[in-house]
Amino acid sequence: MEAVSAAQIIFIVVALLTVATTFLVVTVRNLIHAALWLVATLFGIAVIFVLLDAGFMATVQIVLYIGAIAILIVFAVMLTRRVMQDVGPQSNENWWLGTIVAAVFFAAISTLLWSIRWPALPGAVVGDTVLALGRSLVDPNQYVIPFEVASVMLIIALIGSITLALPGKQSE
Amino acid sequence: MTISNLNLVGTLPLLFLSAWACGLLLVDLWIPGDRKHMTGWMALSGFAITFFWVSSNLGQREEAFGGMLAIDGFSNLLHLVFLGSGILATLLALNYLKQHDIERGEFYPLMLFSVVGMMIMSMAKDLIVVFLALEMLSIPLYVLVGFARTRADSEESALKYFLLGAFSSAFQVYGIALIYGATQATGFAAIGDAVAISGASPLLLAGIGLMLVGLAFKVSAVPLHMWTPDVYQGAPSVVTGFMSVGAKAAGFAAIVRIFFSAFHSLAADWAPVIVLFAVLSTVIGNVAAISQTSIKRMLAFSSIAHAGYVFVAIVPGGYGALSDFAASAVIFYLAAYGLTNIGAWSVVIAVDHADGMGSDISNYAGLARRSPGLAAAMTLFMLSLTGLPPTMGFVAKFYVFRAALAAGYTWLVVVGVVTVLISAYYYLRVIVVMWMNSGDGQVVTPRALNFTVGVTAAATLVLGLLPGPLMAIVESSVRGLF
Amino acid sequence: MIPTTYYLALSAILFSIGVIGVLVRRNAIVIFMSIELMLNSANLAFVAFAREFGTLDGQLMVFFVMTVAAAEVAVGLALIVAIFRSKASIDVDAVNLLKG
Numbered sequence: 015m016e017a018v019s020a021a022q023i024i025f026i027v028v029a030l031l032t033v034a035t036t037f038l039v040v041t042v043r044n045l046i047h048a049a050l051w052l053v054a055t056l057f058g059i060a061v062i063f064v065l066l067d068a069g070f071m072a073t074v075q076i077v078l079y080i081g082a083i084a085i086l087i088v089f090a091v092m093l094t095r096r097v098m099q100d101v102g103p104q105s106n107e108n109w110w111l112g113t114i115v116a117a118v119f120f121a122a123i124s125t126l127l128w129s130i131r132w133p134a135l136p137g138a139v140v141g142d143t144v145l146a147l148g149r150s151l152v153d154p155n156q157y158v159i160p161f162e163v164a165s166v167m168l169i170i171a172l173i174g175s176i177t178l179a180l181p182g183k184q185s186e
Numbered sequence: 187m188t189i190s191n192l193n194l195v196g197t198l199p200l201l202f203l204s205a206w207a208c209g210l211l212l213v214d215l216w217i218p219g220d221r222k223h224m225t226g227w228m229a230l231s232g233f234a235i236t237f238f239w240v241s242s243n244l245g246q247r248e249e250a251f252g253g254m255l256a257i258d259g260f261s262n263l264l265h266l267v268f269l270g271s272g273i274l275a276t277l278l279a280l281n282y283l284k285q286h287d288i289e290r291g292e293f294y295p296l297m298l299f300s301v302v303g304m305m306i307m308s309m310a311k312d313l314i315v316v317f318l319a320l321e322m323l324s325i326p327l328y329v330l331v332g333f334a335r336t337r338a339d340s341e342e343s344a345l346k347y348f349l350l351g352a353f354s355s356a357f358q359v360y361g362i363a364l365i366y367g368a369t370q371a372t373g374f375a376a377i378g379d380a381v382a383i384s385g386a387s388p389l390l391l392a393g394i395g396l397m398l399v400g401l402a403f404k405v406s407a408v409p410l411h412m413w414t415p416d417v418y419q420g421a422p423s424v425v426t427g428f429m430s431v432g433a434k435a436a437g438f439a440a441i442v443r444i445f446f447s448a449f450h451s452l453a454a455d456w457a458p459v460i461v462l463f464a465v466l467s468t469v470i471g472n473v474a475a476i477s478q479t480s481i482k483r484m485l486a487f488s489s490i491a492h493a494g495y496v497f498v499a500i501v502p503g504g505y506g507a508l509s510d511f512a513a514s515a516v517i518f519y520l521a522a523y524g525l526t527n528i529g530a531w532s533v534v535i536a537v538d539h540a541d542g543m544g545s546d547i548s549n550y551a552g553l554a555r556r557s558p559g560l561a562a563a564m565t566l567f568m569l570s571l572t573g574l575p576p577t578m579g580f581v582a583k584f585y586v587f588r589a590a591l592a593a594g595y596t597w598l599v600v601v602g603v604v605t606v607l608i609s610a611y612y613y614l615r616v617i618v619v620m621w622m623n624s625g626d627g628q629v630v631t632p633r634a635l636n637f638t639v640g641v642t643a644a645a646t647l648v649l650g651l652l653p654g655p656l657m658a659i660v661e662s663s664v665r666g667l668f
Numbered sequence: 669m670i671p672t673t674y675y676l677a678l679s680a681i682l683f684s685i686g687v688i689g690v691l692v693r694r695n696a697i698v699i700f701m702s703i704e705l706m707l708n709s710a711n712l713a714f715v716a717f718a719r720e721f722g723t724l725d726g727q728l729m730v731f732f733v734m735t736v737a738a739a740e741v742a743v744g745l746a747l748i749v750a751i752f753r754s755k756a757s758i759d760v761d762a763v764n765l766l767k768g
Contacts, residue, residue: 025670029678036682040689040702052701055682059708066675066719071727075711078734083704083741090697090745094752112691120684126388127676146724147731154191155252157728163306163318164735166204167325170299171739173211174329175746177292314732321736325743332747341751348747349699352740353690356706359733360683363713366729367676370721 025065032058045091053084070143193250196257199239199265200305206232207298214291222291226280229294230273233301237269244663253373255309256443259663263517264308264439267524268432272301274528274638275428281632282424282535288334296326297428304432308439311447313362313372313397316440317355320404323436324351327429331421343420350413351403358400364393374448386452394449394456401444404437405493408466415478418486419545423538426482427531430489431524438496442516446503446668453504460501461598467494468605476612481534482545484612485527488571491609492523498602499586502593509668514660515582515589521656522582522649526570529642533564536631536639550616551625559636560629561620563643568613570646573606577650585657675716682709696748700741707737 035054042048056079063072150156194201210232214225240262248257276297283289303323310316328351332344366372368390369380381390399410406414418426445456471491478484496519503512537553537560538545554561570579583606587599631639649656682705689702711730718726 022670025674029674032678033681033685036685036705039705040685040693040698045695045697048698048701052704055705056708059682059712062675062678062712063715065670066715068715068718068727068730071711071715071730074731074734078738079704079708083738086741086745087697087701087704090748093749094697109692113688115691116684116687119687120680123392123680123683124677126392127673127680130387130389130673143724143727147727150724150728151731153252157254157314158192159251159254159306160312160314160318160728160732163303163315163322164732166208166299166302167318167322167739168735169208169211170296170322170325171742173292174296174325175742177290177296177329178332178743178746178750314729318732318736321739325739328743328747332750335750335754338754341747341754345696345747345751348740348744349690349696349703352700352703352744353706355736356686356703356710359707359710359736360713362729363710363717366714366726367717367720370717370723372725372729 021065025062028058028061028065032062046088049084049088049091052087053080056080056084068143070147191252193248193257196246196248197250197255199236200302200309202239203232203236203298203305204302206236207295207302210295210298211292214295217291222289222293223280223284225291225294226276226283229298230276232298233269233273233276237266237273240265240269244659249311250309253375254312254315255306256311257309258667259660259665260443260513260517260667261305261308261439263660263663264435264520265305267435267517267521268301268304268308271428271431271435271524271528272297274532274642275424277634277638278427278528278532278535279424280634282422286334286422287336288422290333293330293333296330300326300330300428301432304436304439307436308443310440310443311374313365313374313377313444316444317358317362317400319436320355320358320400320440323433324355324404327425327433330425331417331429333425334422337420339420340422343417347413347417347421354400354403354410357396361393361396361399364389364396366393368393374444377448378450381449382451386455391452391455394452395459397444398441398456398459401437401441402463405434405441405496406490407463407493407497408470408490411467411471411490411493414490415483415486418489419480419482423482423531423535426485427528427535430485430531431520431527434489434493434496435520435524438493438500438516438520442500442503442513442668445500446509446513450504450509450668457501457504460497461595464494464497464501464598465601467491467497468602469494472605472609472612475609478612479547480545481547481550481616484547484616485530485534488609488613489527491605492519492527492571494605495519495583495586495602496523498590498595498598501595501598502589503668505593508589508593510661510664510666511592512589513664513668514657515585517660517664518585518653518657519582522570522578522646525642525645525649526567526577526579529563529639529646530567530571532635532638532642533560533567536560536629536635547616547619549625550619551623553620553625553629555624556626557629557631560631560639563639564620565617566643566646568616570650572610572613574610575650576647578646578653579650581650581653581657672716672720676713679709679712679716682706682712696751697745700744700748704737704741707733 035051038051060072060075151161307319328348334340403410475487499515502508570577573583686702686705714726714729
């Protein structure tokens with residue numbers, strides 16, 4: 015048993031913090047607080063990405079998830095502000111069923127994961143990640159079609175959300 | 187590493203339709219608000235051109251985009267189902283949107299995009315493409331379901347569909363992650379190779395199960411069906427008719443391709459799960475449909491039951507030589523269900539218009555006297571959904587049950603036949619109400635709707651009496667694929 | 669080095685908490701945030717596997733999952749805001765989420 019390295023300490027601390035913030039996201043009553051805890055969780059996952067030698071993905075995680083998605087959620091919370099003062103029960107009557115389902119799911123997955131013995135970690139570091147990632151998105155033999163589908167999907171999402179959110183013409 | 191690996195020529199119909207949809211978005215900007223049906227006609231011509239383009243070249247066997255897409259008889263035939271449902275739904279939408287005062291140009295491009303997503307889904311040979319295509323077809327559907335913003339239940343059902351859809355696709359992504367972890371691959375061929383070497387690990391099976399959650403949700407199989415009745419009822423009826431056929435067919439296309447190619451050697455592991463889906467969906471769908479008084483909810487539970495029958499056809503897919511037979515049965519069943527179901531929904535739309543709140547089965551009283559043609563067509567559709575001759579639905583059920591029998595699932599066929607008998611009760615009740623009871627109110631049907639009802643009724647009848655040629659086409663296109 | 673299992677265990681925990689959030693909470697925005705947590709935990713699993721195998725494929729999956737998440741967030745929040753405008757409530761019990 016080798017001595018505990020810095021990476022391991024960081025992992026344990028960040029993992030515990032991330033689990034804690036995740037738990038807060040789904041439990042706190044105030045929606046703005048939930049959204050801020052979500053930002054903290056997303057940041058924790060970005061740190062974990064760095065530990066996993068995926069620095070570029072960590073950057074994308076921060077820019078895209080925290081910078082765009084989480085902020086959009088905060089906007090949505092603010093646009094629907096009155097709901098934040100809701101005092102009624104925050105969980106539905108079947109909350110125990112949901113918890114049981116999730117607990118069973120977690121027990122099944124974690125026993126499964128612990129049963130797997132991974133081979134010794136390969137030291138294979140994949141060179142310049144950004145270059146390789148970019149190349150494989152436009153390489154005809156690799157990820158061209160997912161890339162194209164994803165971009166068309168973003169157009170659809172754009173059109174769709176405008177269609178939904180635009181005030182109706184009934185007022186004329 | 188050349189551009190020819192993309193095989194752009196082979197995917198031209200697909201590229202054409204997506205370009206048409208993007209173009210239509212722009213053109214729509216110059217179409218004045220009171221003439222949005224022009225956008226509809228342009229969408230219709232895009233669908234029609236692609237339909238004839240695809241049908242002119244059914245027998246292709248090609249790959250595109252570095253092996254991530256397959257262009258073959260299976261995908262081409264399903265493209266015809268998607269495009270056909272797109273054509274019929276657009277025809278219905280031309281009048282429906284105007285009458286409900288929700289006519290907006292974005293409706294048609296969103297429908298085109300959804301069909302493009304379905305087409306990609308049926309061609310996908312990589313789990314990541316399946317996932318993206320599923321999202322590409324779902325996102326427009328979320329918007330279309332909520333399109334009737336004058337009615338609160340439309341938006342609510344859209345939110346319900348969206349949240350549960352996103353929830354199930356999260357399971358699907360996690361499943362794909364686990365499959366990737368178990369096989370180091372996401373391409374069907376590579377997964378198949380890895381599975382052949384290492385066999386079924388618990389990690390892989392867990393991944394397959396989670397992935398199936400996402401797909402079973404889309405086809406509304408029990409126990410992932412809770413959204414179906416509310417969404418089918420709340421969505422604009424044209425959208426319901428479209429998604430109950432298109433989205434279901436696309437989901438089954440992906441299930442067939444994944445399980446028949448990537449996980450073919452694991453049939454002993456997945457067949458029991460598929461059998462479970464089949465039994466639960468047919469039994470619960472049909473039993474729950476009996477007590478419905480709204481025809482929309484009844485058709486929703488009927489669509490759950492029909493998903494079960496398609497699962498019956500998928501079960502034999504794991505038995506080596508039977509895969510082609512099973513795939514043909516799936517295609518034939520989906521085509522029959524598609525034609526009949528869109529026909530039935532167009533009758534629902536017609537009656538809905540006449541009576542305002544006309545989605546109750548009692549509103550169909552005396553339809554035979556008020557509008558004999560519509561009632562005759564609806565009778566035909568109900569017979570076909572039940573699976574009685576002389577309709578296409580009968581041939582399709584016969585085909586499905588024959589495939590299951592060939593694989594030795596006699597008890598499953600018995601369950602199937604019993605549930606068909608149960609379903610006869612509520613389908614035939616509609617016929618009885620139409621012909622025996624008396625009611626009033628004039629049904630006015632626009633020409634496009636009459637055309638849709640006429641085409642689907644004629645096809646249901648003709649293909650029920652003479653299924654031979656279509657069956658031959660389906661079987662020859664699919665032969666040797668799986 | 670930290671074994672891959674640890675990362676996967678973390679992703680399983682986050683995923684399960686997300687599932688709890690979706691099944692237990694009533695507010696549509698919280699449900700939506702929980703779904704984002706689930707997608708994130710899948711991403712974590714992808715990156716962990718990618719490091720384990722020494723390939724980039726897993727990281728590319730993350731790319732696409734993030735795109736999908738972005739598309740979903742746009743449409744989903746537009747829907748939520750639209751419903752809020754017409755009903756002034758985004759409590760999904762009012763929307764009857766799990767009732768068939």
